[in-house]
Amino acid sequence: MRIAVTGANSSVGLRLLEQAANAGIAVNAGVRSERALRSLPTHDLISPRIISYQEPDSLDALLDECGSVVHLAGILIPGKHTSYREANVDATAAVADAARHGKLKSLVFVSVLGASPASANPYFRSKGEAELVAAGDAPAGVIIRTPILLGPGSAGSAALLAAAERGKASLLGGGKYVLQPLDVDDLCAAILAACRNPEAGVHELAGPERIAYRELVGRAAELLGKSIRIRGIPILAAKLGAALTSRLRGGITPAVIDVITTDEAVHENADKALGITLTPLKTTLARLMEKSPHE
Ligand SMILES: NC(=O)c1ccc[n+]([C@@H]2O[C@H](COP(=O)([O-])OP(=O)(O)OC[C@H]3O[C@@H](n4cnc5c(N)ncnc54)[C@H](OP(=O)(O)O)[C@@H]3O)[C@@H](O)[C@H]2O)c1
Numbered sequence: 001m002r003i004a005v006t007g008a009n010s011s012v013g014l015r016l017l018e019q020a021a022n023a024g025i026a027v028n029a030g031v032r033s034e035r036a037l038r039s040l041p042t043h044d045l046i047s048p049r050i051i052s053y054q055e056p057d058s059l060d061a062l063l064d065e066c067g068s069v070v071h072l073a074g075i076l077i078p079g080k081h082t083s084y085r086e087a088n089v090d091a092t093a094a095v096a097d098a099a100r101h102g103k104l105k106s107l108v109f110v111s112v113l114g115a116s117p118a119s120a121n122p123y124f125r126s127k128g129e130a131e132l133v134a135a136g137d138a139p140a141g142v143i144i145r146t147p148i149l150l151g152p153g154s155a156g157s158a159a160l161l162a163a164a165e166r167g168k169a170s171l172l173g174g175g176k177y178v179l180q181p182l183d184v185d186d187l188c189a190a191i192l193a194a195c196r197n198p199e200a201g202v203h204e205l206a207g208p209e210r211i212a213y214r215e216l217v218g219r220a221a222e223l224l225g226k227s228i229r230i231r232g233i234p235i236l237a238a239k240l241g242a243a244l245t246s247r248l249r250g251g252i253t254p255a256v257i258d259v260i261t262t263d264e265a266v267h268e269n270a271d272k273a274l275g276i277t278l279t280p281l282k283t284t285l286a287r288l289m290e291k292s293p294h295e
Contacts, residue, residue: 151184
């Protein structure tokens with residue numbers, strides 16, 4: 001089996017390449033720059049390709065001889081020169097077009113819990129619009145909506161580790177929002193299962209435990225043998241600050257703060273439908289802390 005992966009240098013992409021190679025699956029790994037290309041693992045089964053979402057030929061080449069394409073490229077924090085429309089919607093449309101031309105069997109798209117084209121939040125809206133594009137006519141659009149992802153290199157893990165290592169944390173709204181973190185390796189296993197046996201439609205895949213963010217930070221600190229002091233940052237004040245700084249310098253916007261502080265929940269967890277066994281949260285956290293440079 002050969003699959004194509006966009007955003008192959010993303011935190012999910014790097015784990016996916018590793019899992020695919022270990023499972024004997026060949027991967028055409030698409031990235032946007034030479035720099036990103038150098039971050040990819042070297043392996044006989046991994047064929048790196050430079051792509052541009054504005055150049056259909058480069059996407060056709062990425063998808064060459066592949067049965068499925070996994071579309072991972074996407075952003076949460078818009079840059080001064082990168083919008084949700086470009087990164088989340090237009091890039092997905094370009095990949096879906098290429099998948100149709102190439103007569104692929106499936107397009108697996110990693111979305112987010114809460115995605116909806118009708119959302120008032122521009123991030124959730126862009127992911128919802130991208131889902132519609134990915135669902136298209138053909139090939140089979142397999143959409144996997146995920147919560148915060150925990151694993152090496154993910155933004156969520158970096159923030160968690162930093163707070164736990166410092167022994168003190170300033171959390172939005174005191175970190176009372178509830179998450180259902182998913183192990184990145186579980187997501188990658190689900191993606192590969194979907195490439196082997198695509199079931200078109202939306203699958204909501206979350207971790208096995210719901211937990212308030214402040215408790216998650218507390219558990220992470222405990223694993224490092226540290227006590228933790230949590231201070232609350234009023235959400236409204238944070239949003240006012242973000243409104244100013246994002247206009248001047250880019251970065252976190254009020255909409256991103258809304259995404260971060262939205263409670264996560266699934267209607268029906270797709271772990272069984274996707275044929276995977278969820279990793280217990282305590283195992284995910286223990287693995288993360290093992291890799292932490294705290295000692
Ligand atoms: N991490 C999470 O907790 C989480 C939660 C829910 C959903 N997701 C989704 O899962 C996918 C992978 O997430 P991740 O955290 O692994 O991603 P990541 O590490 O932040 O990497 C983002 C990827 O998107 C690419 N990208 C950025 N701007 C782009 C643009 N304008 N056009 C095309 N590509 C662009 C990046 O390429 P360059 O390096 O070239 O910029 C990179 O490959 C994303 O679609 C994300 O929305 C993640």
